[in-house]
Amino acid sequence: MALLTGFKKKKTAVFISGRGSNLKSLLKFSKINKSPISINLIISDNNYAKGLNIAKIFRIKKKVFNFKKPKLAENKLIIELKKNDIELICLAGFMRILSKNFIQKFNGKILNIHPSLLPKYKGINTHERVLKNKEKFSGCTVHYVSHKLDSGKIILQKKVKINQKETPKTLSVKVLKEEHKLYPEAISKIFNL
Ligand code: GRF
Secondary structure, eight states: OGGGTTOOOEEEEEEESSOOHHHHHHHHHHHSTTOSEEEEEEEESOTTOTHHHHHHHTTOEEEEOOTTSHHHHHHHHHHHHHHTTOOEEEESSOOSOOOHHHHHHTTTOEEEEESSOTTSSOSSOHHHHHHHTTOSEEEEEEEEOOSSTTOSOEEEEEEEEOOTTOOHHHHHHHHHHHHHHHHHHHHHHHTTO
16 A cells, blocks of 8 residues: 555646547546546537537536637636646647647647557548558557647557558547557556556
8 A cells, every 4th residue: 555655646638629539538547546647627629529528427627718819718728727737738639739839838748649650641631541542551649749730759659450441430440449548558658657
């Protein structure tokens, strides 16, 4: 028991824009005893994000910010994150590009998950592009967020094989299944667990 004293979970905020399946996997992970994180805040730019229902079920504080005026939204967001003593930010299907200023404020503390084997296929519609290029493999990547889109230091990747009959839909299901394992693994890795 003595080993557990002094172990404090990192207060984490998860940013979402839509479905929130990665949020769900992170929430489950955070509930494990030896998980290095607790999820204290869920942020969205979209009032209608399905993932916000997950926040409700798990009774986690959630806040929605209107990004029509991005600078204003980010300033309010920074205040909220500081108020909640957030130490780690996990982007999980968050469809906004954060400013250089925001990223600097949380330097080295923002992670993202992307459904491709970065540095290949940055940006959106990854599965369509991967299949169009007749790739044999795809996968997912967890990386630190830098000011360049999908370009920060890679933490972990997982490769999946592409079948001959693969469609963007089947590939997205296959990759997503791996994403749900990879994000927790990457977080454990950065905290040396
Ligand atoms: C995932 O494929 C993630 O890699 C990408 O956006 C998608 C979000 O899915 N950044 P969900 O909202 O976590 O289900």
